[in-house]
Amino acid sequence: MSASLAPECNDVKERYDTCFLKWYSEKYLRNTATTDECEPLFRQYKTCLTKALKERGIDQMLEDAKADNKENDAEYMKPVG
Amino acid sequence: MVKFYSNTYSYDYNFPAVSLAYFLRYPNPYSRHVASTDTIERYFDPDTQRLTTVRLHVKQSRLPPAVLKVLPKSAVGSDENGRAQSFILEKSVVDVRQGWMETESKNLDWNNVLSVIERHTFRRPEEGLGTADHRTDVEVSVTLKSRIGEQLRKKRQRWGDQATASSVAGAGGEEEPVVKQGWFSSWSSGAVRAAVESISLQRTERSQPKAQL
Numbered sequence: 001m002s003a004s005l006a007p008e009c010n011d012v013k014e015r016y017d018t019c020f021l022k023w024y025s026e027k028y029l030r031n032t033a034t035t036d037e038c039e040p041l042f043r044q045y046k047t048c049l050t051k052a053l054k055e056r057g058i059d060q061m062l063e064d065a066k067a068d069n070k071e072n073d074a075e076y077m078k079p080v081g
Numbered sequence: 082m083v084k085f086y087s088n089t090y091s092y093d094y095n096f097p098a099v100s101l102a103y104f105l106r107y108p109n110p111y112s113r114h115v116a117s118t119d120t121i122e123r124y125f126d127p128d129t130q131r132l133t134t135v136r137l138h139v140k141q142s143r144l145p146p147a148v149l150k151v152l153p154k155s156a157v158g159s160d161e162n163g164r165a166q167s168f169i170l171e172k173s174v175v176d177v178r179q180g181w182m183e184t185e186s187k188n189l190d191w192n193n194v195l196s197v198i199e200r201h202t203f204r205r206p207e208e209g210l211g212t213a214d215h216r217t218d219v220e221v222s223v224t225l226k227s228r229i230g231e232q233l234r235k236k237r238q239r240w241g242d243q244a245t246a247s248s249v250a251g252a253g254g255e256e257e258p259v260v261k262q263g264w265f266s267s268w269s270s271g272a273v274r275a276a277v278e279s280i281s282l283q284r285t286e287r288s289q290p291k292a293q294l
Contacts, residue, residue, distance in 0.1 A: 002107045002118035005139050013119070020123075024104070028125075028132060029097040031177055036125035049119055058168070061189050062121070062137070065170050077174075079129050 006052030009045060016045040082274050084282040087222040088289060096205040099217040100175050100182045103203070107138070114142040116166075131176045138169040138186075147280045151273055152194060152229070167191055180205030195277050197285075198224040221289060225281045227274035 004013045019038040027033040036042075053059045092099055107115045115138055122135035144152075144165055173184040182203040188196060202220045 003116070004119050005117040005137070006119075009119075016120070020120075021101075021104070024132075025097075025101055028130075028175075029101065029177055031130065033125065033130070034127060036123065042120070042123055046121070049121065058137075061168065062170070065189050077126075077131075077133070 004049070004052075005058075006049060006056075009048040009052055012041070012045045012048050016041040082227070082271070082278060084225040084278045085222065086225075086282060086285045086289065087220070089218070089220045090293065091206070091216050091218045092293075093216060095215050096180050096182075096203065096217045097177075099203055099219075100177075103173070103182065103184065103201075104134075114140050116141050129176070130178050131174055134171075134173045134175075136171045136173075138171060140167050140169060141165070142167070145280060145284060151276050151280075165191075193228050195281055196224075196226045196228070197281065200224075219293075223285050223289070225278045225285065227277040227281075229270055229273045229277060 001014050001017050004010050016038060019041050023033065023037050027037070050059070053062065094102075106112070107118045117139045119137045120134060121137050122133070124133045125131075126133070142165065168189040169186055170189050171184065171186040173182060175182045182201075184201045184203075185198065186200075187198040200222045204218045204220075205214075206216050206218055
């Protein structure tokens with residue numbers, strides 16, 4: 001499992017990653033997924049990570065990148081006929 | 082001034098395996114420079130069955146000596162050993178129904194020196210089931226762009242020749258204004274950009290085949 005840039009989030013990240021890999025290979029790739037079952041774990045992980053990113057001042061860099069990406073999003077998320 | 086690299090190949094593994102392998106890229110012994118990987122967004126669309134993921138990687142590596150020689154000291158935020166840290170944003174969309182995956186990775190910092198955008202498209206081959214089911218077609222494209230000297234050029238256009246390299250470079254400029262002016266006038270910033278892009282393109286061409294999953 002890869003490490004997190006914030007060591008304090010490593011545990012919750014590992015739990016999320018394990019859940020995701022299981023869901024991805026057993027449900028998603030077999031076309032039987034109906035929801036993202038790992039979402040609750042992801043929210044826990046995201047809470048830890050957001051705090052860490054803010055403390056390290058990385059959140060601003062991500063916000064700037066998101067603003068740039070907005071135009072690309074519309075193209076990527078367009079449903080294909 | 083931009084440089085492109087593109088390539089197509091195919092893996093002898095089926096699409097599900099390749100897409101899973103993409104998420105499991107790190108850690109691996111061939112990429113020790115990747116210090117961390119974090120998932121910062123994940124969205125599953127139940128209607129289209131598309132999975133969108135955004136990840137943040139932190140890479141620690143040494144700047145190539147060729148690039149280090151070409152850059153002014155102020156642009157280089159590395160320590161004495163030339164070690165530098167860089168943030169990479171990776172965005173991916175997987176469509177399991179239609180059998181494709183598109184990814185885009187780019188650096189978030191160092192963009193004034195060099196911006197690298199790497200795009201992959203993984204696709205299940207079009208041919209009918211049977212032999213095609215165990216292969217995945219891949220298209221890679223890399224866009225390299227350097228913006229060194231652009232700030233200086235813009236400032237010069239606004240203020241005339243009063244602007245010096247030190248006023249753009251910021252910290253570290255005061256000690257050696259004479260040297261900096263000389264450096265910029267002897268080798269135009271356009272040439273520096275082209276040099277950085279060419280060196281990066283050469284490294285991309287060498288490392289891309291090795292980087293195949």
